Amino acid sequence: MKNKLIALIARSVEACNGKGLLPEVDLSRIEIEVPANPEHGDYASNVAMILASQAKQNPRKIAQSIQENLDDSEGILERTQIAGPGFLNFVLKDDLWRNVLRDILEQKDRYGCVPIGKGKKIQLEFVSANPTGPLHIGHARGAVVGDVLSNLFEAEGYAVSREYYINDAGNQMNNLGKSVWYRLRELTGEKIEFPDNCYRGDYIKEISGDIFRKEGGRCLGENEETTIQRFNEIAGAVILDGIRQDLKDFGVTFDCYFSEKELYRENGVGRLLDDLKRQGFIYSDGETLWFKTTAYGDDKDRVVIRKNGEPTYFAADIAYHANKFSRGFDTLIDIWGADHHGYIPRLQAAIQALGRDKDDLKIILVQLVNLLRAGEPVAMSTRSGEFVTLREVLDEVGKDAARYHFLMRRSDSHLDFDLEVAKKQSNENPVFYVQYAHARICSILRMAQERGMSLPDFAAIHPALLAEPEERTLIKMMARYPEMLEGAVKTLEVHRITFYLNELAGMFHGYYNKYKVVTEDAALSSARLVLVEAVRQVLVNALKIMGVGAPVKM
RNA sequence: GCGCCCAUGGCUCAGCUGGAUAGAGCGCCAGACUACGAAUCUGGAUGCCCCUGGUUCGAAUCCAGGUGGGCGCGCCA
Known part of the structure; x- marks a missing residue:
């Protein structure tokens, strides 16, 4: 939808050029957004304000020229308006919105998936905890973020491989x-x-x-x-x-568990270092071998072979990432605890020395979880044996609540995980709010079925009956689902899905309390059944990406 | 000392990469089930978006310098 509008604007600007209303201008910064205030239309563009400085004209005047030259041959626009400092607001025809319901009912599980990945091979490496003790709650956050991000990439058409690196050689x-x-x-x-x-x-x-x-x-x-x-x-x-x-x-599975020992087979690490030496990235000070990471912006060079002849962890890690690339992945994503951030420059230097682009390796830092018990911090250390295990959390909190909890914040912000609060299965837990919306819809559909009303096809209903403001809002919210997913992939921000779900569920609950879906009015009931079924489908799709269940009853 | 991250109502956090009147949840106050499920909904109060400058039509958002907090700065992994 956004792209259509951008094209529409671009054509209009061209037309203005032709008529001499506007000079030649750069259109790359045109943006379309969904205004916070519904009075500002369904979509708004800042195009006139962007052009104002280039064209040296009043933004409202530019907006007017563009508005007058819009060629809406497809007939998607109800109306346009110019507002504020020069926003061009678009109101789309209601039919267009309602067609979203048809798309959802037809595409089902696939609704929302935009195949932007085009089969590109991407690998995500996460958890990778040393096998020296059971996973604790601190590992859980990285596990969920990695898993959901993988699901998201898969949904968007990437060929995804999930990998766990076993540090078993140190x-x-x-x-x-x-x-x-x-x-x-x-x-x-x-x-x-x-x-x-x-x-x-x-x-x-x-x-x-x-x-x-x-x-x-x-x-x-x-x-x-x-x-x-x-x-x-x-x-x-x-x-x-x-x-x-x-x-x-916990709902997290890997395609590959990769052993660090593999890298040393047939002197793999040594041979890689020799290669890099030939290319001039490695030098000796007589006792140790150094990697020239400063060549790519690191603070200082790093040791790869110690004085005692043993390779460092870093040496193996270079070999590991070389190995990953040799397996044909276009992009690598590593998910680390934020305490490893100091390690980023040297690894990025290394992959550039390997001849790859810096952006071929993306590193997501997940802030450590601050574990509390009834407000009091709990010290954790694998070595001392004092920790709360993932198993314990799973048994007491459950998979769904635990996963949802870890997805409620951006991964680079600190997360307080209070055991007492998490264990409470109360309505404070937002996962129930979303799941309840799903169960409620299932209940409506069941009840309709019992009364002899099966779910109608979109073609069989009168979409125009869905004219209440809450219905329009719900439909627009669902229309935004694909854009939301795309944004989450591009920014690697999985928490956006959580916030979207919460908002969609909230809109549904409000609607449910105000209007009755199944009534004496058969035509209206049919239309509303289609509406709530669409909501259910979107909830299911999003929950599936999060790896959280969508219960039919609670 | 150097580097990275963070700073938004009482608390926990969003804020869609610079937009229009800064939003949710929790908590607090007042209401709504003879009803398709009240794990729900409706309404109400609360803000120097850490400070100071800068960039421009426009800044919570970008830049510089501070302040406060977290984390790193091994020939550990």
């Missing part, structure tokens, strides 16, 4: 094995001092207990180093299984 894995080793020594009766760099959580004791039950006293083996290595593999696998299960129950 020191932290060794500490995991060591943690198990210490617990097992305890179980065999030894008195030990549990080290600070080991993990204290109860899950370590459970894993150790399992091993002890199976193997008894011989579990500690002969050689300390190989035993710890063995434990870290066992524990890593058990924990990763748990993570997968938690994510699945």
Whole structure:
């Protein structure tokens, strides 16, 4: 719709050029928006104000020239008006709006999907928590944002791949094995001092207990180093299984779990560094190898091979992103906790050194969740074993409420998650507000069915009967759904869907309380059934992208 | 010290990339079920959009400099 209007304006401006009313001007900044105030029409354009400075004319006069030269051969305009400093406001014909209902009923699940992706391959990497402990509530936000963004990209016609990067090649894995080793020594009766760099959580004791039950006293083996290595593999696998299960129950699944160890196979990291060295991005100071990230705006160069000969995490990460690109993705999106923001410049430098455009990698920072219990902050640390697990939240709050909660704010703003509030299944929780709207509509449709009124086709109703202001508002709101999705994709802002849903549900509730859908008037009832069915469809479509259920009854 | 993010009613936050009178929810006050589901709705009060300058037809939004808060600044991952 917006595009149609832009084209209309552009043609008019051209016509004005021809008649000498306006000079040649740059039209790239024409914007069409939905005015906050309905009195200002269905759409408004700032075109005259933009042109005013270029054309050196009064904006209202320009608006008038454009208005007079509009060629509405399609007949979509009811009227236009000039207002304020020079806005050109458009009021569309009601029929045009009502056709949205037809589109929704015909397109069903696909309504709202604009195929702007055109099959472009995009990869989203998220969660990627070290498999050294169960997922906690802090990981949940990134998981939901990544999952919903993936859904959104899919809806908009991208070929999406979801990936979890398993950091299983670093020191932290060794500490995991060591943690198990210490617990097992305890179980065999030894008195030990549990080290600070080991993990204290109860899950370590459970894993150790399992091993002890199976193997008894011989579990500690002969050689300390190989035993710890063995434990870290066992524990890593058990924990990763748990993570997968938690994510699945949270509605988050991945196409690929990528192991960091893969990168070292056949000296992959080393070979990549050699390549980069040949291109002059890597230099040695005699003891260590440095990557020249300053060449692309980083504050200082970064170490890739340590003095002890071991590659850094960064070295592996360069190889990882090179690997991603080699798999044919056009765009990569990484979702990180905001505490990693300092890492962005060096990774972006790296992908440019790999010959990619800076924009081929987009990094979304998700602010850390501030966990509270009845208003009091709760300290969390994987190492100390003090944390609230994702599992716990799922069991107590439920998938839908938890997911919705994490989608209510922009991802770059801090989020307070109060356990006591979240656990309360009260009407304070907005997810119920939206789901209730859906259940209510289902209830209406059920009841109509019982009275022998099945849902009519759009062709069978008289759309003009939907003339109440609330009905027009609802229809316009639904017409904006595709634009909303497109905006959310372009800005990578999933919270927009939440706000849209809340507003649509609110409009429906208001309408419901004021008007009766099913009445003695058969024609009116039919039209209104189509209207509420359309609302239901849009609610379902949006909730599906959010991974939140749309219950028929509550 | 340097860098990134944030600052909007009492609280939690939106504000569609610069538009017309700055909006929701919670909380507070007053109302609405013999009704298609009251997990709902209707009405009411509350604002130096952190401060100071700048950019222009127009700024909560963009720029500069402050103030206050969060987070980073390893040859950890």
